[in-house]
Amino acid sequence: MTGPLPAARHLVALNRVRADAGGQTTAALQRTRLFAEEAGTGTTVLTFDAFPAYAEAEASLRERGVLHPDVRLRNVYDDLRERAWPEPTGATEELADLGDLRRVDEHRADGSLWRVRWDNPVNLEPLFHDYVRDDGSVSVRAAAPLSLDEFPRRPGLVQVVDPAGRVRESHETQGAFFASWVHHLVADDETVVLFHDSMMVPPHLTPELDERVRQVAVLHVAHVYAPRHWNSPAHPPAARTLAHLDRLDALVTLTERQRADIALGHGDRTNLFVRPNPAEPTEVPDPRPARDPKRFSVIARMERVKRVDDAVRAFAQVVEQEPDAVLDVYGDGSLRPRLEDLVRELGVDGSVVLHGHRPDAPQRLWESSGLLLTSRSEGFPLAPLEAAVRECPVVAYDIKYGPREQVEDGGTGYLVPAGDVAALARRVVDLARSPADVARMGARARERVLADRDAYVASWGRILERAEANRARRVHLDEVAFTPEQVPRPTAVWSRVAGRVPHRGAHVEVRGRLLVRGSGPDGWRDAVRVALDAVDQDTGTIVPVPITVRPADADAVTVHGRTGLRALLAEVPGPRPRLSLRLSVTAGNAYWETPVARPAGLEPLREIGYDADGTLQVRARR
Template structure:
């Protein structure tokens, strides 16, 4: 059994429902594995105002999504039943906003739970039925919190939608201008008395706002990324995939641990945000890996898809590809398990292609493992993933795979030609050919290869990686830094193997054009950072890089030596002749400062003319540096 560090373990999400999809289910699976395989109690905490969590607990337990040792807590349930509300005091009652005191003059509408219990009072602030205050009620009918919802949108932005926490007698006890501040106080209360409180966030929307709040020294904040952080074409330098992703990446240095599900995802993060010590790779686990499968039970003509029927899954490509498959293998069948908003559209597409007898929509399947063990090929055509759970389930049950080579995940779960094939994204013709290749392959051998690969994602390996993360974030806490600024002044350029190939006169003097095997460039680097201890933490690393317009990154040889001033360094790097030509055409030069959990990536202030026309005064130095 895995042995985690002593402490409290909390998994954080805005809301949890039995009906939710992959991110919530992976969070609950993680909580169960911690409880069952590491003996570690876990609280799953939520913040939504939802009066039916008691029923939800029963649904989750019946579905096997929770287990003993996993508790589901909700902020509003806690506020409505808390006997020591004084712990939520954060301001003198004289600072309670005026709108709270004025509610007695505004009529309200009472709203009820499904069981008929009074739930909240709804105040129409402007009489337009568009702007509201809400007072939430205890079972005895008294108010425990009043929220200003006159501003639209969600709770997860920086607008101030104040919450007033209220005593049983109706008097206010505390005011929180942002919901994240109230949650931060609750998290502090939950972790009081603990040496270490490990908090795993599965929601970036709420996570980055809570991370911005002041935290306790015993708290370790860990965020798990369930989706790619980049827009198409999803190169390392593509813009953030959404506003929330942009804000999350700005706050990357605030996280004690930032967890991604694949090495490819981490590689892209490293290129843009540095190889920080707070970025970890922990894939989802493959649970219930079958030791072997009987390939004779597999239908040699059956292909399988298990997914939500939503735009992200791009099933139109799979359907068109299967139409091509049927031209060469008329006996083939595709069964699609899942529900969603695109069902009718994709059903109509199947009809229009005249393949309704061969492509079947089977609805929701609560036990997809039964289907993975029947099929001879699993197909995935998603637009993007982080680490698709369906592929992991297919691996664990020995199903060969054909998948688009998308970011992220498939490339780490498919060995080309061994347990399936990766098809170029969007290439329907190749996708259909790869499906036919699996159908005509030795399915037993491919199935065994899938199971072998699944063992790399086993539960013991998964738990060991989490244990190592918890141990490392504790150690690294004292090494955290915040880089305030960095600057580089280029002071010297010398050419190695240089010879003049042209001399020209200009108003600025004599210009000398050189051919050099490489250039040596040096300058003074100044890095200013904040850190808690008296001594500067170790871990400062500097790299010089060339960026092409196509997104390629090349690192250049460099040396770094400290000067007498403790925040100044001498940086020297070498540019080869081939790279000089690239810099003259379509590339740029950057330097990257990575210091434990923080990073800066800045273009080097080096005039490109230095590579072409060096002044006569510099030419002497260049000649002396030649060899």
């Protein structure tokens, strides 16, 4: 690596880009701008949605400086309208005539034809979309409607058509269609890095791209739902992306906590990295605004996930002790009427001001003594970064993910337990009564985020360099299978009942043969890690079970694990843990796991196994 970044062509895959770009799009475009400014690396941003106004969106983003001059924006449907096709060398299929269907023309804002929708003439259900060129010829025909949340597979799902009406490509999945377009953009001898900044696209695109394309996914959102343990129900787009983790050169999370949670659920692989988003620097105003010791702020959408009502309830407690305190709430959303009612109900309409959306909200933080963050979950929230560069301390719920990494408790603000409104109020009062602490914390916060921002591009360079080096060490697990010879009783007995625990001699024991077939660099088997864990389904607590692993033959090992049940249960919180056993194999970028369970109802002195032909065997223990 001769500069801040390894030499490569950069692409960014986003499902969509709009003029009013949201958080993850803003973060992705910020990265492309910093790469261009500090490393001279331009980027092409690829979008995969059908949208008639990309020209207007791009113009707006460029006018505001969000899109750097060295960053291009290309959409798959717009791009294929302009593609030049060579003369076909063989037979081609003519695009089918849909004249027996109901035609509906869809236009751009300037009145020009954008696409034609073909409906079932009986029930008016949309069946096809034809994306057209300026001369009215069809460039792409796709089944309608196509959603990135769905994975239909059928011949001719998407057809790419030349100006003469000949079908030049026919794809049975969206992923194959998208990958064909990306491959067309990439030269055979190019080193290409594709950044996935939307979790909607990788499940389609990742398995279809060839080895020329280095794939780096950046996870901007929490990947699990409440209660947000590592094994909690997964956010569907993130879960579908993580299913292809072995195909990614890097998965980059914004916090170490999220990387650790993914490692617990999907293996501690060599392609997991952490790089937080940076703050957007801003100069200290001259003259510097006076900071009001009694003024506090919230910058958030008025939606359930942001839990702004907690900030209002906390402030009702604050004004009981500090009657002159004021809370400015910037943002809008569907819950605004409820929040207005809550403000009146709590009698704080003279202390809590709902400003709605204001573009200058971040600049108002120069006058605020604290930003409140009360979200249920985040990926890496923007508002605390905006506060830090403006020397405004943050009082935040300690949620997953972001606040713990962004806020140094007692140093740049305060962390309080999620949902603890009283603790939130106490910390606001602490700040209101100590302007000296506000000044100290604010200065420290600005210093930290500006130092991190200065290191941003170089740290990305190290991630890309390591990801490239890991390609030569990539492992493919072709077949992994565990044949049990001895497994424990059903997990229903692994509980503390009425305060009692099993007798001291009770134990958990697993014995079996583990087959591992795959490929990788020389010596890859030496780095294979086998683990047996007891997992509490309710809390996500993991208790490692000691195991002995011995070679059996070239492709297999024997595994024997044993631990005392009393000692195991002592490691798990709660009176009635629900434990299961998990056997896992980690080999560099690759991971495999299986539950190890005894069938319910099997007699305690019976064990299960398998014959050589795979037939289930039940036999008595001696």
